Amino acid sequence: MNSTVWKNTLCLAFSTLLLASVAVTVQAREATEIQWDDLMPANFSYKTLREQIDFSQYDLSSLSDDDPEAQRLYSDMTQVLANAPVVDALGGANIKLAGFVVxxxxxxxxxxxxxxxxxxxxxxxxxxxxxxxxxFVQTQGGYEMGPMDEPVYVSGTLMIEAQQSELGSSGYTLYAGRIDPYL
Incomplete structure (x- = not known):
């Protein structure tokens, strides 16, 4: 076999192996559909969160929305909710999750x-x-949103990265690869 034929044969064999490897990697990266409960640690309980707030210091029967004490209670509740535990094992997972867009x-x-x-x-x-x-979802180049009351599936890489916004605190960041209607 001359050297040109040998190089072409090796190149073809290498390319075939490379393509097969990429195909296996793509299949392995197929998004795993998860449920919202999967985002909570097994030992998580809302009761544990409630126990972090001393409600005895508030007279809930007399609080109005504009009462400074109501604002303090709301701030305490928001702080506790913002620090809910996450599932560290989900970091880096390729997931698919249904939900509503805010x-x-x-x-x-x-x-x-x-x-x-x-x-x-x-x-x-x-x-x-x-x-x-x-x-928190970060899109690639934007997503044309439909009505807010229609759920979507979001697929991508989930990271354990907290984000703060005026609307709520997230314990996870999802780098979206796909956003599809929920059917």
Missing amino acids: PLEMDGDSVYSFLLVPYYGACIHTPPPPSNQIV
Whole structure:
């Protein structure tokens, strides 16, 4: 066999192996669908969060929305919810999660970042869900949003990265590869 044929044969064999390796990697990176409960540690409980607030220092029957004590209670609740524990093992996972979009950064109809939440109205009504039930989503080049009351599937890489916004604190960041209607 002459050297040119030998080089071409090796090149073809290497290319075939490389393509096969890429195909296996792509299959291995297929998004795993998770549920909202999967974002909470096994030992997580809302009761544990409630126990972190001393409600005895508030007269809940007499508080009005504009009462400074109500604002202090709301601030205490928001702080506790913002520090809910996350599932560290999900860091770097390629996931698919259904939820509702709460836009943060927009340009026209394109949403560049948003909060993904488990139910319609979360983060709009107060207080927001715990941070392990809010996912900050960063899109690639924007996402044309439909009606807010229509859920979507978001697929991508989930990271353990907290994000703060005026609408709620997230314990996770999802770098979206796909956003699809929930069917």
